[in-house]
Amino acid sequence: MDTFLTVDEKPISLEQAIKYLQSAGKLSPFIGDILRQHVIERELQTREDIDISPALTEQAVIDFRLQNRLSDAQSFQEWLKNNGTDYNSFHSSVAFGFKLEKLKVLVTQDKVQEYFIERKLFLDRVVLSRIIVAEQELAEEIHIQIEEGSNFEQLAKEYSMADDRVVNGMMGPVSRGTMPDILRASVDVAQTGQTVGPIELEGRWGLFRIEQFLPASLEDNQLKQSLQNELFEKWLAEKIQKLTVRLQVT
Incomplete structure (x- = not known):
């Protein structure tokens, strides 16, 4: 039996974890999150127009540490451990955040104006x-x-x-x-x-x-970001809808 989690020294298999999620009615959202991340990761891997400067990621990590009083190396390591991650994983998650935002812009930039006009009655x-x-x-x-x-x-x-x-x-x-x-x-x-x-x-x-x-305006950056997020979620849903998914637990 492949162990998925260990709780109080007792192993929990992936099959048992899936059953727990089914019993709790949370399996569908769990699978939905996996499919969502799968589509995003695949899109990031195949596109050549998403390039994030390493310096941008490094500065974001530095800013995070300063804002959260984690400039001391030992304090930062303890924070990473308490949050179940390590430096490389944390660094990757920060870089992923920048890539995701750039992907949102690229996917939605040609649609935002039209979508804004469609929604303007409700946005005003x-x-x-x-x-x-x-x-x-x-x-x-x-x-x-x-x-x-x-x-x-x-x-x-x-x-x-x-x-x-x-x-x-x-x-x-x-x-x-x-x-x-x-x-x-x-x-x-x-x-x-x-x-x-x-x-x-x-x-x-x-x-x-x-x-x-x-009156609503696309010059409102918060509104524009909200519309981009809505369009991106629609785009994701369409991508996920086209996937062939089979749950296989052995």
Whole structure:
């Protein structure tokens, strides 16, 4: 029997480990992780446009040690041991991280702009405050009070049925794509500071004040990275879908 793990001096075979994973309902995610890594490693081996400078990896290792107070050689060795790795493996994992990020860019760079346009409705956000009441007549009366100069926040605290009345009706950023069509249509033609409504939503009536428009842009590096990650995961899923996989445990 080939030993996969040793626990309290007792060997656990690969076959037994697989059975444990099956019993726990975690075999599929485990295999999924293996297939994911297999596709990535194979892609890195076959592509010739992924070249990472050794100096970049070395500097990243140095930065990691400084940030985690591991500049002392002995402390670093103890950290490596406690984390079940050694210097070569750690160095390789750092280099792999850089290669993976470069692969993501290469795989997605021609698709990001189009994907951004497809998703823009859901990526654009609007900061809203609201007052939700049960009756249209009350909503119209409150709207008149707002137009005459009454304080929106105070009216929200006094009349709104929504939980956010305790924070002056502030909803925070809301994706345009998740708004009901009737609300989005009103918001899209409104100006910052304007109150729209009353609008009937799920049997109640709402007044919505536009606090700020937050249009999405690919100049937002965090957003761009998020879209690249989504596209990369789609690409990976397509690659994995085409694999022929057989589980063989003897």
